[in-house]
Amino acid sequence: MAILAGGVFGFYVGAESNSDSSIVQTPTPTPTPSVSASAVQTPLQLLCFEPVNNILRNSDVIAGCLESERSLGATALSAPQNPVNQLNQFLEVRFLAAQAAAEKEGVRLAITSGFRSFDRQATLFKAAVKKYGSEEAASHWVLPPASSHHPLGLAIDVNYPNDLVSTLWLEKNGFTYGLCRAYVNEWWHFEALAAPGQPCPPMIADASSLFVE
Ligand SMILES: [Zn+2]
Structure with a gap:
């Protein structure tokens, strides 16, 4: 048996x-x-951030985070199914964790633009079209509401427009928190393009490849 x-x-x-x-003959395999x-793999790692005392610790997706903590999420963040009116909460806590770590090294990080309403994004795009002369030319810098990741709550502009040097800290260390610089031409624009701790994807030249008329 x-x-x-x-x-x-x-x-x-x-x-x-x-x-x-x-x-012993010719044994079958x-x-x-x-x-x-x-069945034997260890569970996927999960970072948990306790925002009162700025403590970041490793947990896993099965154990989860404590009530006093916020999860950084274990994947890259993708577009929400329904309209949103605030920054994605995983993106927000990823930034808070990175901000706290930078602060310990004397580096100041601040979100200067995060979630934007469709109306706000439309206004910015309209101004950019006026400035750059066409929608295509504008889309290298500002996207219309239907294309931009800001109205989806999935993008943050950090230290824009003045503090490139501090923001380089985030470009170098952001992957630890799942934050990635997205575009070659925008040192300030970050998205949650990877799981925390995983390498960021290569930057793309600019936002125009996302442009949908
Ligand atoms: Zn941006």
Whole structure:
């Protein structure tokens, strides 16, 4: 009778127990034990930030964060299904955690523009079209509401327009918190393009490739 162990995980250990060396012929391949890799993997890591005392610690997605903490989320952040009226909460806490770490090194980071309403984004785009002469030319710097990630709550402008030097700290260290600089031509624009601790994707030249008329 086959011996089954592992209950619902289906660890099957009976197939490998035949050690009768008198029948050494051309053995059939030993079946690979059916312990799937996912059953033994450690859970996905999760960073938790306690905003009162600025404490960041490692947890995992199964244990979660404490009530006093806020989760940084374990993935890149993507577009919400419904309209929003504030900055994505994972993006916000990622920034707060990064801001606290920068502060300890004497570097000041501040969000100068985060969530923008559709109306506000439309006004900015209209002004940019006037300044740059066409919608296409404007889209390298400012996108219309339907294309921009600011009205989705998924983008922050940091230390704009004056403090490039401090913002380089975030460009270098932001990946730890899942914050990535998105565009070559905008040193101030960051998004949650990766899971915390994972490498950021390469920057794209500018926002115009997202432009939808
Ligand atoms: Zn921006």
